[in-house]
Amino acid sequence: MHRLLQVGLVLMLLSTGRVFAEDLLFEETFDQPLSDAWQIKGLAENDYRVCDGALEVRVKPAGADGEQPRLLVNLPFSTGDMVIASVEVTVAERRLQRGEMAGMSLIDADGSMFRVRKTNVDGYFVMAPGQPEFIGPEGEEGDPLQYTVKYWPAQESAGPLRIIVRGHYAHFQTGPDDQGKFRNYFHSAIRESKTGLGFALFVQGLNPDNDCWIRFDNFRVVKP
Incomplete structure (x- = not known):
């Protein structure tokens, strides 16, 4: 089966809430x-x-050595496996300022490979990564300046943030929402890796005086 068809089938089944062992x-x-x-x-x-x-x-900037504030756990899987990680992310105190974020990342021994997050973009509290949309004239699809990015409001009703790993691709999904549904947002190829993999819960601040706190709850990683 063609890889793109496999990816589409996986997301369709997950979006319907199909139960997997x-x-x-x-x-x-x-x-x-x-x-x-x-x-x-x-x-x-x-x-x-x-x-x-x-x-x-606490949302805080990276240290002097550039290390991102995070808690990480290493787990036994490879990027060729199918793995689903989910976590609830909410703001507990104050608010994220522009450019600040908190979320979950897929990691390996070389660092972050894919991350999903709630962030402040131009004063709006949204989920990222967003979906690129071409807005330029026909024939200029290769020009990155001819694209905009669509974001979705970071509403608690959307449900937990989810990263789905399969066949050396990673997918951003949320759910189940308050109606029991899942929603797919973005996917990307990732480097192939078999060792040092895991997930991190991270924060990224810009203003050391912004005493914002993020709540993470119900973190879960499964192999369907």
């Missing part, structure tokens, strides 16, 4: 202290807390 790779509901599986990067002890059944993380 699945292997649980990792789950954290944050009702108890953090699992020892987590690695903490770029965060001091007072920058994160398990509070009221969720993980709360």
Whole structure:
């Protein structure tokens, strides 16, 4: 079966809420202290807390060494497998300022490969990555300046952020929403990798004086 057809079939089945038998790779509901599986990067002890059944993380800029503040967990899979990671992401205190963000990333030993997030774009609280849309004249499809990007409001009713990995592609999806449905937004080819893979919960701040906190809850990674 052609790879694009496979990708379309996978997303169609996931969007319908079809039930799959699945292997649980990792789950954290944050009702108890953090699992020892987590690695903490770029965060001091007072920058994160398990509070009221969720993980709360202070939005802060990268350190002097450029390390992005995050908590990561390594798991046994490859980019050729089908893996689904999901997490609820909400703002707990204050608000994200322009350019700041929080979300989940697919990682390997060489760093981040694909990330989904809630962010402030020009004063709007949206989900990213957005969908590129061609707005230029016919024949100029190769010019990146002839594209705009469509974003979606970062509403809690959309449900958890999800990353779906399959066949060396990664997909951005949300759901189930308040009606039990899933929605697909963006997908991209990723580098092939078999070792050092996992997922990170990250924040990215710009203003050290913005004391914004993000809540992460119900983090779950499965192999359908």
